[in-house]
Amino acid sequence: MRADANEAPKNIFFKNKNQKQMKLIIAIILQAIAFYVLNLVPGIHFTGSFWNAICYGFFFGLVAIVVNLGLMAATAAFGVATGGIGAFIGIILYILGWWIIPAIQLEVLAWWFPKHFAVDGFGYAILGGLVLLVFNFIVKLLTGNGKS
16 A cells, blocks of 8 residues: 555654653752752752743753663663673662762752752762752653643
8 A cells, every 4th residue: 555645654663752842841840949949958949930940850851861771881880891790780879879869960060050959068969969859750740640
């Protein structure tokens, strides 16, 4: 059977492209709101407009990707160098230390954008990271657990 020449090609990766784009936009806006929630944590200071918060929410997502890829690459390299035992240890440490990753992300973001975002110390970053974890967990519960 031959497809019509005027028919648009189907997207085989996403069920609905507009739906995925809207979820991304909503996620960035909710992450921007999270920066205002972080002002409630002592030791974390965000002073900026809502547009700054949207930009920082976008960059926070990028930092999350970079940090997770870096940790996976380090675990893989350590695993290859030690014949697999290092990967096992790295994966266990990753499972036990998952809650510290948002703290690292906050520290990186504060280092990149010191004009509008500051963290007074790593202890405050850990507390802010836990607040972000709880905030994102509640958002995922309210928005359908990240499913399409």
